[in-house]
Amino acid sequence: xxxxxxxxxxxxxxxxxxxxxxxxxxxxxxxxxxxxxxxxxxxxxxxxxxxxxxxxxxxxxxxxxxxxxxxxxxxxxxxxxxxxxxxxxxxxxxxxxxxxxxxxxxxxxxxxxxxxxxxxxxxxxxxxxxxxxxxxxxxxxxxxxxxxxxxxxxxxxxxxxxxxxxxxxxxxxxxxxxxxxxxxxxxxxxxxxxxxxxxxxxxxxxxxxxxxxxxxxxxxxxxxxxxxxxxxxxxxxxxxxxxxxxxxxxxxxxxxxxxxxxxxxxxxxxxxxxxxxxxxxxxxxxxxxxxxxxxxxxxxxxxxxxxxxxxxxxxxxxxxxxxxxxxxxxxxxxxxxxxxxxxxxxxxxxxxxxxxxxxxxxxxxxxxxxxxxxxxxxxxxxxxxxxxxxxxxxxxxxxxxxxxxxxxxxxxxxxxxxxxxxxxxxxxxxxxxxxxxxxxxxxxx
Amino acid sequence: xxxxxxxxxxxxxxxxxxxxxxxxxxxxxxxxxxxxxxxxxxxxxxxxxxxxxxxxxxxxxxxxxxxxxxxxxxxxxxxxxxxxxxxxxxxxxxxxxxxxxxxxxxxxxxxxxxxxxxxxxxxxxxxxxxxxxxxxxxxxxxxxxxxxxxxxxxxxxxxxxxxxxxxxxxxxxxxxxxxxxxxxxxxxxxxxxxxxxxxxxxxxxxxxxxxxxxxxxxxxxxxxxxxxxxxxxxxxxxxxxxxxxxxxxxxxxxx
Numbered sequence: 001x002x003x004x005x006x007x008x009x010x011x012x013x014x015x016x017x018x019x020x021x022x023x024x025x026x027x028x029x030x031x032x033x034x035x036x037x038x039x040x041x042x043x044x045x046x047x048x049x050x051x052x053x054x055x056x057x058x059x060x061x062x063x064x065x066x067x068x069x070x071x072x073x074x075x076x077x078x079x080x081x082x083x084x085x086x087x088x089x090x091x092x093x094x095x096x097x098x099x100x101x102x103x104x105x106x107x108x109x110x111x112x113x114x115x116x117x118x119x120x121x122x123x124x125x126x127x128x129x130x131x132x133x134x135x136x137x138x139x140x141x142x143x144x145x146x147x148x149x150x151x152x153x154x155x156x157x158x159x160x161x162x163x164x165x166x167x168x169x170x171x172x173x174x175x176x177x178x179x180x181x182x183x184x185x186x187x188x189x190x191x192x193x194x195x196x197x198x199x200x201x202x203x204x205x206x207x208x209x210x211x212x213x214x215x216x217x218x219x220x221x222x223x224x225x226x227x228x229x230x231x232x233x234x235x236x237x238x239x240x241x242x243x244x245x246x247x248x249x250x251x252x253x254x255x256x257x258x259x260x261x262x263x264x265x266x267x268x269x270x271x272x273x274x275x276x277x278x279x280x281x282x283x284x285x286x287x288x289x290x291x292x293x294x295x296x297x298x299x300x301x302x303x304x305x306x307x308x309x310x311x312x313x314x315x316x317x318x319x320x321x322x323x324x325x326x327x328x329x330x331x332x333x334x335x336x337x338x339x340x341x342x343x344x345x346x347x348x349x350x351x352x353x354x355x356x357x358x359x360x361x362x363x364x365x366x367x368x369x370x371x372x373x374x375x376x377x378x379x380x381x382x383x384x385x386x387x388x389x390x391x392x393x394x395x396x397x398x399x400x401x402x403x404x405x406x407x408x409x410x411x412x413x414x415x416x417x418x419x420x421x422x423x424x425x426x427x428x429x430x431x432x433x434x435x436x437x438x439x440x441x442x443x444x445x
Numbered sequence: 446x447x448x449x450x451x452x453x454x455x456x457x458x459x460x461x462x463x464x465x466x467x468x469x470x471x472x473x474x475x476x477x478x479x480x481x482x483x484x485x486x487x488x489x490x491x492x493x494x495x496x497x498x499x500x501x502x503x504x505x506x507x508x509x510x511x512x513x514x515x516x517x518x519x520x521x522x523x524x525x526x527x528x529x530x531x532x533x534x535x536x537x538x539x540x541x542x543x544x545x546x547x548x549x550x551x552x553x554x555x556x557x558x559x560x561x562x563x564x565x566x567x568x569x570x571x572x573x574x575x576x577x578x579x580x581x582x583x584x585x586x587x588x589x590x591x592x593x594x595x596x597x598x599x600x601x602x603x604x605x606x607x608x609x610x611x612x613x614x615x616x617x618x619x620x621x622x623x624x625x626x627x628x629x630x631x632x633x634x635x636x637x638x639x640x641x642x643x644x645x646x647x648x649x650x651x652x653x654x655x656x657x658x659x660x661x662x663x664x665x666x667x668x669x670x671x672x673x674x675x676x677x678x679x680x681x682x683x684x685x686x687x688x689x690x691x692x693x694x695x696x697x698x699x700x
Contacts, residue, residue, distance in 0.1 A: 254595025255545035259510045263550070266514040291508065320625040320648075325641030374638040377506050377630030378590035383621050399508030413507045416634035421512055424498030425464040426634055434462070435494035437473040438480070 009091035009220075016224030023231035027307060030345040034300040041250040049388070054245040059386040063314070066130075069123040073159065076120040077238065080113050080166070087220050097173075100187030110188035114170060117163045118192045124163070128156045138313030141322075143332040148311055151233050158226050165219040171196040172212035181205050184212075237310035241387040244308040247301045248388035253379045256396055261288040262404075291400025294361040295341045298394060305389040306338035315381035315391060321374040328374035330381035330391035336366035337394060363398055372398050373410055446491040450527050456491040458562075459529045461543065463536035464499050465665035471672065472535075472665035478694035479535050479559050485697060486572040490533075496523050500542040507631035514550065517542075521552035531555045533562045535690060537591035537664045538629075544596070558592055560601040560663050560689055567608060574696045579609040584692075585616055585657040587648065587671060588623035589664035602663045605689050609696050614655040624648050626670035633666050649674025653684070660686045 039046060052058045057074060061067030089098045099106055131139045131152060139152070170193035176184040178197075190197070200208060230236050249255075268274050292298050295306075315330035316322050322329050340362045347358055363369075375395045382390050402408045409417070416426045424431045449456055460483065465472040483490050501516030524532075532554050534540050544556035557565075566572035584606050592598045599620045606613045618624045627637065627644030637643060649671055652660050660675070662668040665688070672686045687695075 252541075252545055252596050254541035254591050256505060258514065258546060258549045262510045262514050265511065266518055269515075270518055290510070318622065320627060320644045321638070321640070323624075324637075324644050324647050326638045328638070370638050373635070374640075375630050376590070376625045376627060376632050376644065378625035379594040380590075380622070380625065383594050396506070396508065399506075400510055401508075403508035404511055409507060409509070410635050412635035413631055416631065417504050417507065417509050417512055420499045420501065420504050420516065424516070425468060426499060426503050427464065427468055429468045431498065432495050434467045434497055435492065437462070437467060437476050438492070438494075440473070 003094070006092060006094050012221060012224060013088065013091070016227060020227050020231070023228070026345055026349065027231065027236075029348070030341050031300050031303045031307070033296050033341070033344065034298050034303040035296075037247075037299045037301050039247060045250050046246045049248060049250075050242055050246040053248075053386070053388055054241040057386070059388075062384075062386075069126055072116070072119045072123040073127075076116040076123075076163075079116055080120075082109065083113050083166070084220070084223060087216070091220060096183055097185055097187050100185045106187055107189040110170070111191050114167065114190060114192040117166050121160060121163045124156050124160045128153070131156075138317040141313060141316060141329060141331070143329055143335055144311070144313075148234065148335065151235075152311065154229075155233065155235050158222065158229070162219060162222050162226065165215045165222060167193045167196055169212055169215035169219055171200060172208050172215060175200045175203070176205065176208050176212060179205050179208070181209070234309065234311045237308050237387060240304060240308035244304055245388045247304060249390065253382055256377075256393075259290065259400070261290060289401070290404035291402070292394070292397035293363040293401045293405070295337060295344055297401070298337065298397060302337065302390070302394055302397075303341055306334050306341060308387055309334040309338065309389055310387075311335060312386065314384040314386065315389070318380040318384040320376055320378060320380060326371075326374040327368065328371040330395075333367060333371070333391040333394050334389060337362060340366050363401065367398065369402065369408070371395075372402070446493050446527055446529075447496065449491050455528070457489040458491075458531045458533050458557075459524075459527075460490045460492050461532050461534035461536075461539050462492055462497060463534060463539045463665070465669075466535055467497070469665060469669070471669060475535050475665055475668070475688040475690050478688065478699070479690040481694050481699040482563065482566075482572060482690060482697065485699060486566045488566070488571070493523060498523075500539050500547075502538040502542045503631040503634060505542070505546070506629070513546075517547055517550045517552065521547060521550060524552055524554065529554060531557070533557045533559055535559045535665065535688070537589040537595070538666070541591045541595050558596075558598060558601070558663070560592070560605060561598060563690070563693060564601045564604050567605075572693075572697070574608055574693065575698075577610055578696045578698075579611040579659070579692065582609075582611045582658045583614050583656060584609070584611045584659045584661050585614045585652050585655040586619075586661045586663075587616070587626065587652065587667055588620060589662070589667045590623070590625050590629050592663055593623055594621060602661070602689055605693060606661060609692060611659075614657060616651045616655055618651060624651065626664075626667040628666035628670050633669075643674075645670035645674040646677060649678060653678060653680065657684060659692070660684060661689055661692060662686060663689050 057067070057071055060070050086097065086099045090096055130136050170190055173184060174190045174194050174197045177186050200211070203211070230239065289297060295303060309331065311331055313331050319328065319330055344355070348355060372395055375392065377392060377396070379392060382392055419426050419428050423429060446459065460480070462476050466476040498520055499516055500520060501513035504516065505513035532543055534543065534556070537558060540556060540558045543552070543554065547554070563572065586602055586606060588599060603613060624647065625644060626648050652671065660671055662671055668686055668688055675681050675684055675686060
């Protein structure tokens with residue numbers, strides 16, 4: 001019986017981490033449904049981007065208030081994880097505050113965790129107020145109805161509760177240390193919880209032990225719960241922001257990749273020696289699909305980005321189409337991609353890995369043509385994203401499918417493209433008139 | 446270009462005029478202004494004339510990669526045929542496509558937008574601006590997406606406005622956060638989707654908030670969108686939309 005808590009802790013830890021890794025495997029399986037991409041450009045540049053944008057939060061602070069609040073929660077999350085390490089060791093070995101031997105260093109650590117925890121509570125409350133009282137427009141767009149809204153609030157509630165449990169645990173511990181209770185080593189500095197502990201003045205040592213243990217257990221179980229909540233939530237960004245910034249394009253934003261499949265076709269057309277009537281070889285692979293109509297046509301980087309998106313809506317709030325009342329919302333493009341990918345993933349799990357077409361696709365069932373054609377390709381969304389997500393690339397790939405596979409461009413664009421094809425200009429002017437400007441009135445260039 | 450090549454001469458730079466610059470009446474003025482500036486600075490330049498064709502930018506952004514690559518193949522054949530090394534263009538869309546998307550298809554050139562090119566000419570002392578046509582005037586500058594965010598060029602156009610001794614007033618959304626004029630991504634050639642406002646009106650209102658005398662643009666399409674916006678607001682008498690090349694040409698008494 002003596003080892004019962006240790007065994008229970010081990011079981012909880014194994015279950016929590018095990019379930020989490022099962023979901024991570026699913027996540028990786030789903031991302032791998034996308035087309036493979038080889039990272040271009042120097043890898044050192046990629047590491048630098050990751051350090052700057054994900055680790056350094058460079059793009060978060062473009063909006064200073066949200067940026068600073070986020071920085072607090074982010075730093076709090078990372079630093080307080082050192083405490084989680086101690087909790088895990090204590091839980092497995094049955095020790096108490098196993099790092100106490102660090103002496104003044106330990107005092108400093110616990111003291112700073114406490115201050116951070118308090119700051120996180122303040123930040124979380126302010127975040128909640130921004131969402132629910134100030135009602136910032138970007139949190140109330142149509143795509144935020146239902147689960148996305150609840151998800152966002154839940155994350156804040158969980159973080160709030162976890163921090164409160166952490167401080168309660170420390171406050172009870174502080175009182176128990178004052179009372180000189182056995183097992184509660186004199187260690188740590190408690191700048192915040194010592195104030196909270198005054199509320200526990202009248203409590204007996206026994207009830208304090210119950211309180212301390214309860215807070216300790218709920219705190220670590222809460223963390224394991226939160227770990228597993230990630231996969232079902234927009235909160236995955238705390239992990240995926242790192243690979244996502246690493247994989248993000250290093251090219252100038254204006255550059256849109258030249259499709260390899262089209263390159264081959266064009267080369268064949270331009271080759272005077274190519275036989276236009278040649279039948280494809282019997283073992284030739286079926287012609288590649290141009291563009292994307294479903295998640296499997298997208299790249300792995302685009303699918304990773306869909307899971308990374310934390311629905312902050314900075315992209316949408318900067319999008320010129322969205323700001324002028326059009327249906328397009330770059331955030332919705334990412335959310336739709338993720339939701340469709342999850343749907344496909346669930347079907348794969350249910351069928352044991354074989355994909356049976358379900359009569360649905362990303363185009364039309366999730367993302368409408370009206371949204372796709374409203375984009376001005378201005379790159380405001382990609383510039384705004386704090387974790388280098390590129391919704392524009394998905395919009396472009398879906399336009400490519402519409403135009404090259406379906407010939408379904410808006411008729412005005414067909415006129416424009418007909419003009420480019422026939423006269424080398426988007427308007428119906430004769431190519432032979434291209435130099436007319438030079439002879440009109442005064443100049444001769 | 447063909448004539449120079451026949452004489453065995455190589456120009457200093459090829460001026461890529463672009464479709465708007467060749468055909469659009471408003472944009473042709475920008476083309477002429479820039480050509481005059483080049484002449485004044487003694488830059489030996491050539492144009493492809495009837496051998497130039499659309500870069501394929503609007504087709505590519507509309508999703509027609511096939512047509513884009515066909516256009517690119519033809520243009521690259523012409524450019525490489527003349528051994529062109531350096532290109533300057535007054536259109537950020539042509540600039541972006543030639544600079545970023547042609548290299549992967551066999552067209553490697555040094556490509557400059559005319560604002561950067563003019564900045565260099567001034568820096569090298571080849572182009573001097575006398576006369577204080579714009580001294581103290583309030584000028585606001587609209588960042589074209591394909592020059593700014595797409596290629597990180599924010600400074601050159603602003604440096605040119607400072608050269609004019611004018612007062613540069615920034616709009617609320619500028620530089621990396623500049624608002625699109627509404628023309629990019631082939632939107633120029635179609636009606637906008639249903640919404641509650643046109644993008645160019647939103648941008649024009651923001652420009653008007655700076656109480657400018659001149660709205661400076663650096664893209665023929667932005668120019669059209671903003672000019673239309675100003676007309677919509679019935680301000681065309683007081684406020685003019687000019688390309689930076691036109692402003693410089695006026696300052697240099699070339700018009």
